[in-house]
Amino acid sequence: MRRRPGAWTSTLSAALCLALGAAALGAGGCSVKDGSGGASGSGSKEITFLVFETPNLTPQVWDANIRRVTSKHPDIKVKKLVAPTQDRTAYAKQLLTSGQFPDVMVAVSPAGFAESGNLYAWQPGELKDFTNPGNGAVGGKIYQLPANTQTIPVVYYNKSLFTKAGVTAPPRTYAEFLDACAKLKGKGITPLVVGGGHDALGPTWAGILGTEVYAKNPRWMHDRRADKVKFTDPAFVSGARKLADLAAKGYIDKRDLSRDYAATQQAFMDGKGAMYAMGNWFAAAADNPETKPTFEIGQFFWPSDDGKLVVPAFTGGGLLVSAKAKNLDAAKKFALGFQLDKTNLDTSTANDGLFPAIKGYTPPANAGPVFKTGYDLYQQGVRANAVVPAFGFEAGDDGMPAGVVEKWDSAAQDLVTGRRTPEQVARFLDGEWAKGS
Numbered sequence: 001m002r003r004r005p006g007a008w009t010s011t012l013s014a015a016l017c018l019a020l021g022a023a024a025l026g027a028g029g030c031s032v033k034d035g036s037g038g039a040s041g042s043g044s045k046e047i048t049f050l051v052f053e054t055p056n057l058t059p060q061v062w063d064a065n066i067r068r069v070t071s072k073h074p075d076i077k078v079k080k081l082v083a084p085t086q087d088r089t090a091y092a093k094q095l096l097t098s099g100q101f102p103d104v105m106v107a108v109s110p111a112g113f114a115e116s117g118n119l120y121a122w123q124p125g126e127l128k129d130f131t132n133p134g135n136g137a138v139g140g141k142i143y144q145l146p147a148n149t150q151t152i153p154v155v156y157y158n159k160s161l162f163t164k165a166g167v168t169a170p171p172r173t174y175a176e177f178l179d180a181c182a183k184l185k186g187k188g189i190t191p192l193v194v195g196g197g198h199d200a201l202g203p204t205w206a207g208i209l210g211t212e213v214y215a216k217n218p219r220w221m222h223d224r225r226a227d228k229v230k231f232t233d234p235a236f237v238s239g240a241r242k243l244a245d246l247a248a249k250g251y252i253d254k255r256d257l258s259r260d261y262a263a264t265q266q267a268f269m270d271g272k273g274a275m276y277a278m279g280n281w282f283a284a285a286a287d288n289p290e291t292k293p294t295f296e297i298g299q300f301f302w303p304s305d306d307g308k309l310v311v312p313a314f315t316g317g318g319l320l321v322s323a324k325a326k327n328l329d330a331a332k333k334f335a336l337g338f339q340l341d342k343t344n345l346d347t348s349t350a351n352d353g354l355f356p357a358i359k360g361y362t363p364p365a366n367a368g369p370v371f372k373t374g375y376d377l378y379q380q381g382v383r384a385n386a387v388v389p390a391f392g393f394e395a396g397d398d399g400m401p402a403g404v405v406e407k408w409d410s411a412a413q414d415l416v417t418g419r420r421t422p423e424q425v426a427r428f429l430d431g432e433w434a435k436g437s
Helices: 059-071 088-097 157-167 174-188 198-214 220-225 234-248 254-258 263-267 280-287 328-339 342-352 369-383 404-417 422-437
Strands: 045-051 075-082 103-105 148-151 154-158 274-278 296-299 311-316 319-321
Touching: 045 088, 045 311, 045 328, 059 075, 059 328, 059 342, 075 328, 103 328, 148 280, 148 369, 154 280, 154 369, 157 174, 157 296, 198 234, 198 263, 198 274, 198 404, 220 328, 234 404, 234 422, 254 342, 254 404, 263 274, 263 280, 274 280, 280 342, 280 369, 296 369, 311 328, 311 369, 319 328, 328 342
Parallel strands: 045 075, 045 103
Antiparallel strands: 103 319, 148 311, 154 274, 154 296
């Protein structure tokens, strides 16, 4: 969440981010041990730590956060591994196949790894400091620390372009949203900035499905696992039709699918479109003095047909530990120390826009304005009991079986390009679900 997006790390992050998350995403860091050898120094224990880099989560951010943990535990030495792409789950699978599975990982989906016995199952006493200790369970067990909440998506918008198009307020209903898109397009402005892939197009579809599917049945994914609902049911097909319709009307430009996550974010920052549905980890870039855009950014949650507030979010995206780590105790100590360190948590809000899901935590007073607005919007959603899962960004028993998320991503692109109709996409996903379950 992003990931990444409440996102999300990158990538709930990310994301988480992901974040948030984008995508989805975890609060990041560990001190770096150069070289490829084993433990160095008398009595030291070396662990490997798989991270990912984004425009917000730079090598310097990871390295500084890592050192905060190892400075408290000097017996632990960390070798940092960096995923070559944003798909750190696929990279973790490659490493497992080659016998190089990392000791600690961040923002990797536990699906598949947990069932095969490759991940450590956290015990209840080890989760006592987390606000949502049961989130992301696989078979009732927690394999990924539920460290961060990501809203996926928030719709960020360019206030200057809204004014230029005569859109005087953020839309409250989906009809108002379509009207805003029409006004923007009429002024030659691309209404929605998207890219290709999970963290660049996924949040847009997650917003639609939050209102079409989860607002009506928050347990839809659990019911799908129990075969009580199907993708071919009217609710999901309606969501697929909305995404296809946005592209057909030209509110989403299918040519933009060639952009990756970083290019998509930059396109919005450069004013190449009016709205950007993304996980809350985007706030890090929007508040950074070196990267923030020249225009003022507004925020709203994806509008429902009747205007009822719907806040897609997921809590998870944290660190995972290999059950077969040579120095398992050190890996566990590092992971918990990493996720619970107050400065690391503060850093995650600044560098990845995450909402730490740790008991007693409050964001730093100097948090940026985009982060503060998003955090306040999420808290409003909590008070209104409007929080639903973020479709496609859930994990474990709350999400899709291993391999199906990738098909969900490709299906979104098919809807935008017109390669498949909404009904064909629904049948395709039911078929892929049967293969993966």
